[in-house]
Amino acid sequence: MEISLPVLTYATILLTSILGLVLGLISFLMLQLLRRYYTLKQEYDALTSKTRLQISKTFESLLSDSNKLAKDSQNEILKNLDEISIKHSKAYEEALITGKKKLEESFNDLDMKMSQAFEGEAKNFSSMVARAATNAQAEFKASLEERKKEMFTRIDSEAFGIIQKATQKLISKSLSRQDHEELVLSALEEAKREGLL
Amino acid sequence: MKDYSELFESILTTQDAISLESELDQLERAIYKTEIGAQKALDTLVSKKTADAIKDRLLSGEAKKVLAEIRSNLSKLKKIEITIAFEPSQDSIAKIHEWLTQNITKDILLDISIDKSIIGGIILVNKGKYVDLSLKTKLHEYFS
Numbered sequence: 001m002e003i004s005l006p007v008l009t010y011a012t013i014l015l016t017s018i019l020g021l022v023l024g025l026i027s028f029l030m031l032q033l034l035r036r037y038y039t040l041k042q043e044y045d046a047l048t049s050k051t052r053l054q055i056s057k058t059f060e061s062l063l064s065d066s067n068k069l070a071k072d073s074q075n076e077i078l079k080n081l082d083e084i085s086i087k088h089s090k091a092y093e094e095a096l097i098t099g100k101k102k103l104e105e106s107f108n109d110l111d112m113k114m115s116q117a118f119e120g121e122a123k124n125f126s127s128m129v130a131r132a133a134t135n136a137q138a139e140f141k142a143s144l145e146e147r148k149k150e151m152f153t154r155i156d157s158e159a160f161g162i163i164q165k166a167t168q169k170l171i172s173k174s175l176s177r178q179d180h181e182e183l184v185l186s187a188l189e190e191a192k193r194e195g196l197l
Numbered sequence: 198m199k200d201y202s203e204l205f206e207s208i209l210t211t212q213d214a215i216s217l218e219s220e221l222d223q224l225e226r227a228i229y230k231t232e233i234g235a236q237k238a239l240d241t242l243v244s245k246k247t248a249d250a251i252k253d254r255l256l257s258g259e260a261k262k263v264l265a266e267i268r269s270n271l272s273k274l275k276k277i278e279i280t281i282a283f284e285p286s287q288d289s290i291a292k293i294h295e296w297l298t299q300n301i302t303k304d305i306l307l308d309i310s311i312d313k314s315i316i317g318g319i320i321l322v323n324k325g326k327y328v329d330l331s332l333k334t335k336l337h338e339y340f341s
Contacts, residue, residue, distance in 0.1 A: 187330035
């Protein structure tokens with residue numbers, strides 16, 4: 001079937017008019033939607049700003065409360081600490097006094113024991129020193145005697161040497177050959193009598 | 198010794214013995230190694246005392262035997278060491294020698310040393326035996 005041009009033209013105009021009407025409707029609806037959006041947005045903004053203010057206030061209040069609580073707690077803790085410190089100080093002081101007393105008692109006891117021990121040691125030391133002094137004195141005496149003996153021996157020897165030299169000089173000067181001969185012969189006779197030969 | 202008693206009467210010390218040995222050596226050399234006769238050797242080389250003591254036997258032709266006997270007798274003399282404090286005369290030596298011969302042993306020879314430090318007296322060493330009879334030792338014994 002063949003469609004005539006006028007029909008086609010009228011159909012096209014109709015369709016285009018319908019399309020135009022639809023577009024116009026859509027635009028109107030869109031515009032209505034936009035208006036609604038803006039209204040809602042304004043409402044939302046107003047609502048959120050109010051809520052924010054409330055939250056802020058609530059937070060401020062909470063912060064203030066918590067600060068106050070913290071301060072109170074701090075004061076209480078400090079107070080408790082002071083009390084504890086005082087108690088501890090007292091206990092420490094008491095412990096110190098008790099310790100001092102005990103220490104004094106111990107020292108007194110130790111002092112007494114040491115005094116006794118020292119007294120005993122002193123007695124021993126004294127007797128030891130006395131013994132050592134006696135021994136040293138005896139040794140010194142013996143040494144002195146020995147030294148005296150040695151010195152006397154030396155003096156004797158030296159004296160003998162001097163006398164011998166003097167005698168030698170005197171005799172050698174005074175003895176004649178005949179005297180010497182007589183001395184020799186008399187010495188021989190004497191030795192014979194004594195059985196030395 | 199018996200045959201040469203006259204000769205050995207004068208041999209009192211080791212020095213005398215050495216002198217006699219020296220004379221005997223000279224005599225021996227003169228008689229056997231030179232043409233000097235025994236008589237001339239006796240006259241010129243030895244002392245008169247020695248010459249007189251051995252002259253008869255030496256000239257009788259027994260020179261060698263005589264010299265040997267004298268040497269033998271010399272070697273038999275027993276040495277006694279003495280130390281005295283003075284320079285002895287021959288007479289002093291003779292007196293000491295005589296005393297020792299009569300009282301200790303015969304046929305001795307004195308080996309004399311002089312040590313003035315002993316002051317006086319005598320120190321004897323005979324057959325290894327030491328006898329100190331010096332004045333020095335007596336003084337020491339007196340003072341110690």
